[in-house]
Amino acid sequence: MDDPDVRPLFPRPLRPRELVALDLPVALGYAFVLVVDSPAVHHPVAWALIAAMTLPLAVRRRWPLTVFCVVAVASVAAMALGVTREPLAAAAYALYPVALTTRRRRWEPTAAIGALTVGALLLAAFGGVAGEPEVRRIVETVVLGSLALGGAWTIGRAVRERRAYAAHRAEQAAERAVTEERLRIAREMHDVVSHTLSLIGVKAGVAAHVADRRPEEALEALRVIESTSRQALTEMRHLLGVLRTAPGEVTGALSPAPGLAALPDIAERAAAAGVRVDLDVRVTDGGLPPALELAVHRIVQEAVTNVVRHAAPAACRVSVHDEGERVRIEVTDDGPGRRVLPPGPPGDGVAGHGSIGHGVVGMRERVTAYGGEFAAGPLPGGGFRVLARLPLEREGT
Template structure:
């Protein structure tokens, strides 16, 4: 089994240019030897044996150096094949020239006027007609014409195949480049979304408590000191989470995978449902009393992180735009999807007209990432509501 795996890996791995040149040299030597063995018993029409040996050697050399000088190698191989036909020496059917021409078609840039498709169709049609024409004719010029037409058809098909492989490789390279660019863009958006969720939530709480401290600093210094303690604790927690997130970026471990890196290089679990009470306590510090109703069982780590971020951003918006207010957070899961609802009894306004911000957009992106839905807006009974559904179907992988 190990020998089989080694053989498969030998053919699947990418060979270096030097190894490919060595393989071409081996193929050229083997091809020349076959032509020489075929030319010895063949009677020639007045042509000496050394001519057959010379043409066979020239064809072998052309095959061996085809990666170094493709056009020159093709000219030598084609000339040797033509002389073999004209002198009635050993005939290789233009196979050597076609072997070199394939690399020429694969490496040379394509001209705009080049009729590759038409050439392939004509070559295939010519081979089909020649195969149906019957055996060789005794008339020398018709025989010569048939050999030349057959060689031209083979070269035409080889050129078409080489061009098709070149276009396929170019298309694969363009697709890989586009996928790489898309991956970079998605990673940039993911990082921006994580940073927004972390910073916006904490800074909103800090801004609210700083305003309270400034307002009551002279009249109620104890309350001002409490607000400053909240600011200190929140800022320290935010800095810690920012260091975790930056550590993930340096090590290349995505937070959506369910882990985050700490400053010592270790990994810790990403925020999840168990951390929602901490969010509720922080919101209460800013004047938003939050009731949690969590009936979800164990969720996939990526889905759980998305739920946490949606609730975090929704509570941030309540603190920023509706405090003081009451808020209710509902998280339910049935094994196929998880439903998140965050409602408050505030005035129902979230952003200024014409300035939608990035919070709602980030929540929508997290829901859509799993093929879910998201909605947000004023409630008929008053206040504002956010609702999201994230299907995971037992896999928890982004759609």
């Protein structure tokens, strides 16, 4: 995971010209060192080889493989002719972007190269080459050159693998975020549609039943249907607006997500469908994060909708309590308690299959997403209870 306190050296990716500007001083500085240190500095061939070894390094990031080939050939020629004493440092500097950008092949012995590099390092540090000074100098040059080239290749490959891994993790995180957002929107759509259609279905049945004898009651039921459908359309537009909004686009025109302040609206619509709801909300203003408020609202909405759908007319009590480290949501009613539920995890109080399954599953998924506890089932003395506990993480904790 990226550390937010660690800032990158450059605030944006560097342009090609800026990359050349970074490597050019290195190339010129190394050329100056070689010229000063070269035993054949006055020979034109030495100047040509030193230029071929160093100046292409300025564009090593633009054409990595080409630059490495030119520098490597010039370095070997300079070593053979005795122009410089340490010609392979430039080749190692040119090899790093090759290892960083070249696609890895299956047969590539990167691990073996790393092991040989470690061996060369140990030989250079603790070993010694016996024999004539000239032979010893050649062997030491080969060992140090192999160490430089192997180290540059191994480091470049390691950085490439690290970047590929980070990119893969970022891609997985993006896919996971898209999946979670789709599930969230699916739950929102289910809650809005099921809640609204349940109320509309109940009131439409009332209107059809009393239309001939009590037309004024039927008219009132139609008004409830109208207001409920309008509110549902508003929430649907909000959800569809989220779907249409591109990533990073400002969504200030969209209405805020419903929270605790909208719970009285749920009670009012349920009362219109014959369910009297007693609200008991003990949460301080601003005490819950917006996302948690939305989850509480949807759980209460779905639980009350189930009461309307399966127990009306009935009395219902809704309690939402802030218990410090968690928020407790409990919805109970005095209607028929024998309702069939879908299967759930052991110990969650849910078992069976039946008509209110999707609602209970949706509530359980919301609670599980927050790492909370959920139970739903009939009460011993009649009625039904939905109980959820959601962990509460306040800002600054």
